[in-house]
Amino acid sequence: MKQLYRLFIVGVLAATMFSSCKSEDIVEADIQVITQDFSRIGQNTAIGSGYITIDRGIAVDKRGICWSVAPNPTVEDEVAEAVETSDLGAFTAQLYGLDAATTYYARAYILSGDRVYYGNELSFVTKNTSIDGWCVVDRVYEITPTTAKVVMQIADDGNNEILEYGICYGLMIDPTIGDGKVVSEPGGFGFTADIFDLLQDNQYYVRPYFTTNSGTTYGESVRFTTLNFIKSIKVSQGYQAAYLFGQVIMDAGSPTTERGFCWGTTDEPTVEQDYFVTAGKGTGAYEVLVGGLTKGSTYYMRAYAKNDAGLFYGVAVPFTTKTGDIMPGANLSDMVLVEKGTFAMGEPNTATIVSPIDNVTYGKEPVHTVTISRDFFMDKYQITNEQLCTFLNVYQSTTRRDLNQALYNSSGRTFAFNVSGAAPNLNYTPVSGCGRKPASSMTWGCAYNYCLWLSAELGVTVRLPSEAEWEYAARGGNMSMGYTYSGSNVKTDVAVYGRATALGPNVVGSLAPNELGIYDMSGNAFDYCMDFFDVDYYLGQVGVETRDPIKTGPANGGKAMRGGSWRHTDVYLRVSVRGKCNNEADCGTHSGMRIVLEKLPAGI
Numbered sequence: 198m199k200q201l202y203r204l205f206i207v208g209v210l211a212a213t214m215f216s217s218c219k220s221e222d223i224v225e226a227d228i229q230v231i232t233q234d235f236s237r238i239g240q241n242t243a244i245g246s247g248y249i250t251i252d253r254g255i256a257v258d259k260r261g262i263c264w265s266v267a268p269n270p271t272v273e274d275e276v277a278e279a280v281e282t283s284d285l286g287a288f289t290a291q292l293y294g295l296d297a298a299t300t301y302y303a304r305a306y307i308l309s310g311d312r313v314y315y316g317n318e319l320s321f322v323t324k325n326t327s328i329d330g331w332c333v334v335d336r337v338y339e340i341t342p343t344t345a346k347v348v349m350q351i352a353d354d355g356n357n358e359i360l361e362y363g364i365c366y367g368l369m370i371d372p373t374i375g376d377g378k379v380v381s382e383p384g385g386f387g388f389t390a391d392i393f394d395l396l397q398d399n400q401y402y403v404r405p406y407f408t409t410n411s412g413t414t415y416g417e418s419v420r421f422t423t424l425n426f427i428k429s430i431k432v433s434q435g436y437q438a439a440y441l442f443g444q445v446i447m448d449a450g451s452p453t454t455e456r457g458f459c460w461g462t463t464d465e466p467t468v469e470q471d472y473f474v475t476a477g478k479g480t481g482a483y484e485v486l487v488g489g490l491t492k493g494s495t496y497y498m499r500a501y502a503k504n505d506a507g508l509f510y511g512v513a514v515p516f517t518t519k520t521g522d523i524m525p526g527a528n529l530s531d532m533v534l535v536e537k538g539t540f541a542m543g544e545p546n547t548a549t550i551v552s553p554i555d556n557v558t559y560g561k562e563p564v565h566t567v568t569i570s571r572d573f574f575m576d577k578y579q580i581t582n583e584q585l586c587t588f589l590n591v592y593q594s595t596t597r598r599d600l601n602q603a604l605y606n607s608s609g610r611t612f613a614f615n616v617s618g619a620a621p622n623l624n625y626t627p628v629s630g631c632g633r634k635p636a637s638s639m640t641w642g643c644a645y646n647y648c649l650w651l652s653a654e655l656g657v658t659v660r661l662p663s664e665a666e667w668e669y670a671a672r673g674g675n676m677s678m679g680y681t682y683s684g685s686n687v688k689t690d691v692a693v694y695g696r697a698t699a700l701g702p703n704v705v706g707s708l709a710p711n712e713l714g715i716y717d718m719s720g721n722a723f724d725y726c727m728d729f730f731d732v733d734y735y736l737g738q739v740g741v742e743t744r745d746p747i748k749t750g751p752a753n754g755g756k757a758m759r760g761g762s763w764r765h766t767d768v769y770l771r772v773s774v775r776g777k778c779n780n781e782a783d784c785g786t787h788s789g790m791r792i793v794l795e796k797l798p799a800g801i
Contacts, residue, residue, distance in 0.1 A: 228257070232305040232316035233287070239417035240297040240324045241333045245277070246289045247305025247316055257307055261290040263315075264303035272306055272313055280400070280422045293419045294335060298325045330355030332362070332405040332416040335387075342397035342426035342449040347379075349405035349416070350387030362407035364390045370402050371418050378406075397449045397509060398425040427456070427502040429511035430482070433621070435591040436519045438488040438653035443500030443511060445480045451505035454478050458485055460498040465513055468501060488653035493520040519591075523654045524801045525583045526633060532574040532794055533713050535666070538675045539742070542567040542668055543735055544773035553768040554777060558732065562773060565738040567665045570745050574794040575662065575670050577715045578705040579722055580647070582614050582627040585636035588647050589614075589625040603782035604643040612701030612786070613638040633704040635722035635789040637763075641756045642781040644725045644790040655798035662793045663747040664728045664757045664775070671719070671760070671772040673712030682770050683718035683760070684711030692720030692770050693763045701786075702763040718760050719770040722789030726757040730777035753780045762787035 233246040245262035265274040277290035288305075295301065301323070305316035336348040347364050367376035379390035395401065401423065405416035426449040430442040441458045455478055461471030476483045490496065496518070500511040543564040544550060552558040589604065605613070612631050618624045627634075639647075644661060651659040662670070671683040684691040691711065693703045706716040718724070728734075729750025738746065748757075758776040761769030764787050769776055778784060 228307060228309065228314055230260070230305045230307050230314055230316040232262075232303065232319050235303065235319065235321045237417075238321050238323060240326060240331055241295045242291060242293040242417040242419060243295065243301075243321060243323070244289055244291050245303055245305070246287060247279070248287050249307065256309055258310065259308040260288050261306060262292060262303050263306050264292055264301050266299065266301060268302045269318065270302055270304055271315070272308070276306075291420050293417075294333075295323050297323050297331070299323050326353060327414070328355060329411070329414050330357060330407070330409075332407055332414065334364070334403060334405050334416060334419040337403065337419055337421045340421055340424060342424045342447060343393065343395050345392045345395065345401075345403075345421060345423065347390045347392065347403050348387070349390065351405075351407050354386070354407065355409070355414070357409035357411060360408045360410070362405070363388075364392075364403050364405050365415075366392060366401055366403040368399060368401060370420075371415075372402055372404060373415070374406060374408075374413060394450070395423050396506075397423050399423050425509070425511055426453075427500050427509050427511045429458075429498060429500040429514045431621070432498050432514055432516040433591055433593050434490075434516045434518050435650065435654055436492050436521065436523050437490045437656070438486060438650065439490060439496075439498075439516065439518065440484055440486050440591070441474075441498055441500075442482070442484045443476070444482045445502050447480055449504060449506070449509075452478075453480060453502050453504050455503040456483060456501065458487070458498055458500055459510075460487070460496050462494070462496060464497050464515070465510075466497055466499055467510070468508070473501070486649060486653050488656055490518050492518055494518050522801075523587065523651070525587060526581060527576070527578070527584065527801050529797060529801055531577050532797055533577045533715055534572060535569075535575050535670050535674045535713060536572050537569050538669070539566060539568040540669050540672060540674075540677065541565070542665060542773075544771070552732075553765075553774065554732075561732050561735065562775060563735055563739050565735055565740070566742045567669070567738075567746060568742055568744045569666060569669050571795075573662075573666065574797060575666075575713075575715060576792045576794075577710065577713075579635040579717055579724065579789050579791045580644075581633050581705055582636045583632040585639065585643075585647065586614050586625040586627055588650050589623070592646060592650065593621045593623055603640050604646075605640060606638040606784050606786060606788075609786040610638045631701075634702050635705055635717070637702055637722035637789040638784060638786050639788055639790065640782050640784045641725050641778055641788075643784075645781075647790070648792060651792065655794075655801065657798045658795045659792050660795075661725055661727045661790060663745070664726045664759065665743075665746050666793060667718075667724060667726050667759045668772055670713060670715060671711065676712040678712055680711075681772070683715070683772050684709055688719065688767055688770050691718075692761065692767070693717070694720040694761055694770055695766050696763045698764065700763070719772070720761050721763055722760075723758040723762050723769075723776060723787055724760050725778075725788065725790045726759060728757040730755040730757045730775070753782070755779050755783075756781065758788065762789075 261278040263270045263276045279288040279290040307314040330353045332351045339346045363380040365372045365378040381388040402418040404418040428444045433440040457475040459466045459473035497513045544562040547562040728748040
């Protein structure tokens with residue numbers, strides 16, 4: 198009776214399970230692949246085909262056929278990688294190096310990240326050897342856009358005298374010695390052939406041969422595809438702009454005379470029909486920042502290169518631009534018009550006020566006359582952490598202290614932003630409560646690249662101010678009241694300075710503005726300027742009127758900084774005081790920026 202009771206319970210559970218298994222409960226794999234068939238089966242080669250039937254957005258890194266003399270082959274056995282690059286649909290791969298008259302088991306496979314998906318298993322039997330002898334291609338390797346190496350051997354000469362042997366190749370299947378060929382030196386039973394003058398990005402067939410008094414015996418054809426010497430590497434897209442990356446791997450037959458990118462909304466853009474930009478010439482990696490895109494739109498990019506043989510393209514890379522705010526928290530009304538004018542630049546008491554840079558130097562900031570000859574717009578606020586993070590999430594560089602690449606202080610960002618993930622998928626987010634605080638841990642190089650990016654995004658020139666423009670605006674421009682600090686003679690009215698390390702900067706615009714309505718030009722965070730810092734720069738301008746001065750200097754030299762910061766005492770707050778960073782990658786927790794626009798964009 199107890200056994201019957203147990204059987205009843207199991208039966209009820211089974212019935213419940215089967216009756217509740219509805220169609221919506223069935224979960225299919227993210228991707229599925231079928232092993233279709235094998236064709237052109239010879240003594241040493243065969244062509245296998247597969248088909249990707251389902252793809253739920255899984256990236257396909259590799260696809261091909263794996264095989265073995267034992268059932269259930271895996272990618273740990275022999276593999277032949279397919280040359281097709283489309284994620285969905287049919288693909289083929291050629292197996293070679295097989296033994297004659299042998300049964301093989303094979304499966305199609307797909308590699309996605311660290312996961313492998315297999316298709317169904319099929320088997321096939323290779324052909325028996327010929328009484329006339331046979332030869333094989335063992336390997337095709339070191340394939341470039343224009344060259345390849347082929348290893349062949351004569352496996353059985355059929356007891357005939359070998360008069361000549363080698364490989365023949367061409368664009369058609371089963372080439373003959375009437376096509377291109379490479380002949381071995383006499384003697385031996387195998388060699389490595391070097392093939393030259395191939396066409397880039399083309400599928401070739403190569404097969405071995407040997408000639409006797411009875412005629413020519415051919416082995417089976419093996420196919421290979423030459424590389425494309427121009428590569429479309431990636432796109433790092435923003436909102437209305439994108440960084441495009443490409444590479445010319447080598448000069449293919451003749452020097453590369455032009456390289457660049459083309460892009461558009463069709464899946465194979467061309468320089469004739471779509472947008473394009475040139476990027477110099479020669480080999481190597483290159484990148485370009487382009488603008489004029491539309492938010493939330495899908496585009497396709499192809500790198501291209503020209504040489505004597507013509508125009509060649511890399512594989513198209515699709516990308517979709519971001520949506521949202523390019524400058525979060527900002528609007529056009531924040532851009533203050535600074536009208537052109539003439540002013541007295543420098544410190545009247547320079548002979549008695551020591552430079553805070555070294556606390557030794559006097560007399561280097563004499564008053565001199567400067568004319569700003571063009572109107573410009575200046576952001577009334579310093580660039581904030583949330584605005585900088587918007588850029589960094591597109592730019593995707595690293596924290597290395599290389600003078601050309603360092604973007605920010607890698608150890609002191611308590612009041613700035615957090616970084617997670619790994620390049621090229623770094624994620625920048627403002628520290629909690631610091632989104633509207635000045636981005637005060639960046640390098641000059643970061644500020645410069647931010648301006649380039651924003652120029653492409655907005656379609657107008659965005660840049661750092663010159664030292665002269667900065668001081669002119671800090672003094673109030675044509676509305677100047679002659680204050681010691683920017684907007685007041687009382688520093689506590691306008692300047693955030695001398696704060697404890699635990700407090701950090703204030704949110705931008707927390708105190709009173711100056712005469713033009715611009716905030717924080719004394720204190721909160723230093724502002725980078727375009728100028729190379731030269732301590733003696735003013736000395737040659739005394740007694741003459743200088744128009745739009747800007748000091749240039751060596752690459753990665755020290756840059757001028759102005760305004761003081763939250764962590765410094767009041768010594769930097771006067772509108773005449775100069776500061777500096779040591780090079781383009783030097784920064785502390787006090788280094789920030791504000792932007793200048795030469796004209797207003799349509800929107801932000």
